[in-house]
Amino acid sequence: MTPRAIAELIQSKFKPEVAEITEFGDQVSVLVNKTRILEIMSFLRNSSELYFDYLTDLCGVDYQGRKNERFEVVYHLRSILHNHCIRIKAAIPEKDCKIDSVVRIWAGANWHERECFDMYGISFTGHPDFRRILMPDDWEGHPLRKDYPLKSDLGEAEWKGFKEVLETVERNKKYEVR
Amino acid sequence: MLKKKELSINMGPQHPATHGVLRLVLELDGETVVKCTPHVGYLHRGTEKLGENRTYPMALPLTDRLDYVSSMSNNIGYCVAVERLLGIEAPARAKYIRTIMAELTRIANHIVWIATHALDIGAMTVFLYSMRDREWILDLYEMVCGARLTVTYPRIGGVRCDIDQEFMDSCYKFIEDFPKRIEEYETLIDQNRIWLQRTVGVGIISAADAINWGLTGPTLRGSGVAYDVRKAAPYDAYDQIDFEVPVGKNCDVYDRYRCRMDEFRQSISIIKQCLDKLPDGLVLASEAPPYDMPIGKPRVMPGHPMGEILPGELVEEKVPFDELYSATEVPKGELGFYFVNDGTARPYRMRIRAPSFVHASVLPKLCEGSLVADVIANIGTIDIVLGECDR
Numbered sequence: 026m027t028p029r030a031i032a033e034l035i036q037s038k039f040k041p042e043v044a045e046i047t048e049f050g051d052q053v054s055v056l057v058n059k060t061r062i063l064e065i066m067s068f069l070r071n072s073s074e075l076y077f078d079y080l081t082d083l084c085g086v087d088y089q090g091r092k093n094e095r096f097e098v099v100y101h102l103r104s105i106l107h108n109h110c111i112r113i114k115a116a117i118p119e120k121d122c123k124i125d126s127v128v129r130i131w132a133g134a135n136w137h138e139r140e141c142f143d144m145y146g147i148s149f150t151g152h153p154d155f156r157r158i159l160m161p162d163d164w165e166g167h168p169l170r171k172d173y174p175l176k177s178d179l180g181e182a183e184w185k186g187f188k189e190v191l192e193t194v195e196r197n198k199k200y201e202v203r
Numbered sequence: 204m205l206k207k208k209e210l211s212i213n214m215g216p217q218h219p220a221t222h223g224v225l226r227l228v229l230e231l232d233g234e235t236v237v238k239c240t241p242h243v244g245y246l247h248r249g250t251e252k253l254g255e256n257r258t259y260p261m262a263l264p265l266t267d268r269l270d271y272v273s274s275m276s277n278n279i280g281y282c283v284a285v286e287r288l289l290g291i292e293a294p295a296r297a298k299y300i301r302t303i304m305a306e307l308t309r310i311a312n313h314i315v316w317i318a319t320h321a322l323d324i325g326a327m328t329v330f331l332y333s334m335r336d337r338e339w340i341l342d343l344y345e346m347v348c349g350a351r352l353t354v355t356y357p358r359i360g361g362v363r364c365d366i367d368q369e370f371m372d373s374c375y376k377f378i379e380d381f382p383k384r385i386e387e388y389e390t391l392i393d394q395n396r397i398w399l400q401r402t403v404g405v406g407i408i409s410a411a412d413a414i415n416w417g418l419t420g421p422t423l424r425g426s427g428v429a430y431d432v433r434k435a436a437p438y439d440a441y442d443q444i445d446f447e448v449p450v451g452k453n454c455d456v457y458d459r460y461r462c463r464m465d466e467f468r469q470s471i472s473i474i475k476q477c478l479d480k481l482p483d484g485l486v487l488a489s490e491a492p493p494y495d496m497p498i499g500k501p502r503v504m505p506g507h508p509m510g511e512i513l514p515g516e517l518v519e520e521k522v523p524f525d526e527l528y529s530a531t532e533v534p535k536g537e538l539g540f541y542f543v544n545d546g547t548a549r550p551y552r553m554r555i556r557a558p559s560f561v562h563a564s565v566l567p568k569l570c571e572g573s574l575v576a577d578v579i580a581n582i583g584t585i586d587i588v589l590g591e592c593d594r
Contacts, residue, residue: 047526049525049526049527050287050527052526052527052528054526078411078414078415079414079415079417079430080417081417081528081530081537081539081556082528082539082541082554082556084541084554084556086543086551086552087552099541099554101528101539101541101556105414105428105430105435108435112526112528131415131416131417132412132415132416132417132568133415133416133417133418133561133564133565134417135564136560136561136563136564137561140560144251157244158243158244159243159244159247159593159594160244160247161244168249168252169251169252169255173252175252175256
């Protein structure tokens, strides 16, 4: 099926949920409401004519300053059987920064969702092992947000964990073999 | 009565068999792995954030540092994606050259893979033989661009410089010579009893599970799924080349090894066809962006006053955003780039879908319930590079 036909099928099936269909080149994205995301995704996964068995990618995007929802979670789906693909986007408002997890449908979403949380602070409800992945566990902030500084605003100040490292080194000195 | 307690041990981050800085926390019941928790992120350099603050040509060298054993393929993946986004068509000669380079990189990557995988399992000789052969490919890289590891040879809209007769001769000699080298590796391990015991029936993942977990590349094809981006959505010259996609059927470590060995032969056949068919002409499109690409202004809706968009001002006025996902088949699997573009020369969002990241996430599935020694075989078989995993 062509991406356009898939988008129209989704629109006919989930009429009130689909907010927008956009096209660029031969790729089509469908912007949907986040409340029924699990239902939409299960339909895409299980329907025999679509059969999107392979979740290529899942990521977040931050449209800071936009009038409506600030974040979007972007799903790239592909059907290996039918060799067609589609992009689904779910808008996430800043105040209610969470969406249902799709790990139950595609196990591969596990780490992608953790990364999306790590980088954008979007929570995924129902995720089996929800914590940061690339940044350290005690990291503050979400680096890929547009308001996160590219460089430190601390200037010459030391990294706050540095003192702790020095103390550990000092403490372990007595075990050193000379 | 004696109490049973699981022993939890750390494998890595500094462990020779974890191929970089991967840390696995294993909970063991005797020799059996009960639970395996991978920890990644030690090599996180924020490539996506850096890319969003650079112009498209400036972000190209960042992609070298993702998967540093096959940097050429990453460059090509990035260039193909940006070309599709900006609507640039690379000349035919450049496409063929890039296909040759991509396949040389596939061979180089699989050489490193077989070397380290065999070394982890205990066959040291393969390592020495294959490092000797990789040297030739690195020399070929050096011939075309002067660099051996982080090459940045392809450019958006083509390649940096043309290949010469010396390269062609050396490349022909290589593809003539290399099949004998593959046979050498196979003589060493293919029928080796220890190798068979360590790989056959180990790390089994069914085809349905492999797709569900998002595996790609030879790791997926070992489970019998013939999914290859080069066939499913061809780029560069792959639609004019005749090649097969080798698949396994037993879904285990041995079949994935066989898949990669067969890919060696397919790659050689692709290189040969490309060299024979290599068209004449330019190697860089005339509309290719210069290195100092002007940043430009974000696209605006009609009626909006042109000018610098201040922070806090509504971004909505400068939509529509272009969005594009572009995938290429790198040696490890499907490397995808997702760009959101607002009309400037800098991506609004650059997302890298790294195969190693997805493959590392499947480790608990492969390892849990198996022996602790098989963890090493499983890490080797999914072929991960942590630079790409952590980005």
